[in-house]
Each structure stands twice: as structure tokens, then as C-alpha cells.
Amino acid sequence: MAALFGSLVGALGSSVSTWITQRHADQRDLLTRRIFYRVQLYSDFITESERILVDALENNFKDPNKLIPGFALLGRIRLTSSKEVFASAEGLIREIVKNYSEPNLTPEEIRSRALNGYDPLKQFSETCREELDSMQGHL
Numbered sequence: 001m002a003a004l005f006g007s008l009v010g011a012l013g014s015s016v017s018t019w020i021t022q023r024h025a026d027q028r029d030l031l032t033r034r035i036f037y038r039v040q041l042y043s044d045f046i047t048e049s050e051r052i053l054v055d056a057l058e059n060n061f062k063d064p065n066k067l068i069p070g071f072a073l074l075g076r077i078r079l080t081s082s083k084e085v086f087a088s089a090e091g092l093i094r095e096i097v098k099n100y101s102e103p104n105l106t107p108e109e110i111r112s113r114a115l116n117g118y119d120p121l122k123q124f125s126e127t128c129r130e131e132l133d134s135m136q137g138h139l
Helices: 001-057 064-080 083-100 107-115 123-136
Strands: none
Touching: 001 083, 001 123, 064 083, 064 107, 064 123, 083 123
16 A cells, blocks of 8 residues: 555656646746747837838828838737837837928938937837846746
8 A cells, every 4th residue: 555655646746747847848938939029029110110210300291101010010019018118119109200290301410310329219129128138037
């Protein structure tokens, strides 16, 4: 009886240990996928925002369809990201829309701004980095 009970406890302990290890690995894999998805989303948003921003600096607001990709990405950020990242992305979109109503800049003026540190994407990028670093700390 003792041998049977000992075997049962040993098998049960091994099974529980395997289950816990697998569960932890599954949670780590899920978090890794979430981080990868957000990196892709934030990269897409940065690329699209930069494209729209340059257009806003060079042109007046003529075609609202140019903003659709940026707003679509903003909606995806709203679904998956922290409030801080979403607020920063929303502020960036507001900045871009505001630039459409300001006087157009020449390529030289845009270059001068860039060389003097004008970077409306900096806040968003830093907020994203903090969120991603925090998520990676849980791996």
C-alpha cells in the first residue's frame, strides 16, 4: 500500500510540475506575441504619422482621406495599448491636424526645424518605449 501511495504521489507531483511549467511558458509566449504586435503597431503608426506630418507641413488640408490610415492606427492603439500611449498618440494626431491649418513650409524650413530638434513624434516614441520596457520586465 505504501509503495502504491508513494508512486501515486510521485506521479502526481511530476504532473503538477509539468502543468505549472507549461502554463508559465504559455503565458510567456502570449506576452511575447503581445509585445511583438505592439512594436509592429507603434512602428506603423510612427511611419504613417511622419508621412502625414510632412504632408501637413507642406500643404493645406485638401484631402481628408489622407488622415484615414492614421486614425485607423489610432483606433487600434486605443484597443490594445495603455492610456498613456493612447493619449500620446491622440496628441500627435491633434498636432498633425493643427499643422494643416498653419502656413505651408518650404523644404528648407522643414529641414531647419528638423536640425533644430523639432520632433513631434518624440513624446509618442518615448511613451511606447516605457510601456514595452515594462512589458518585457514581466517576461
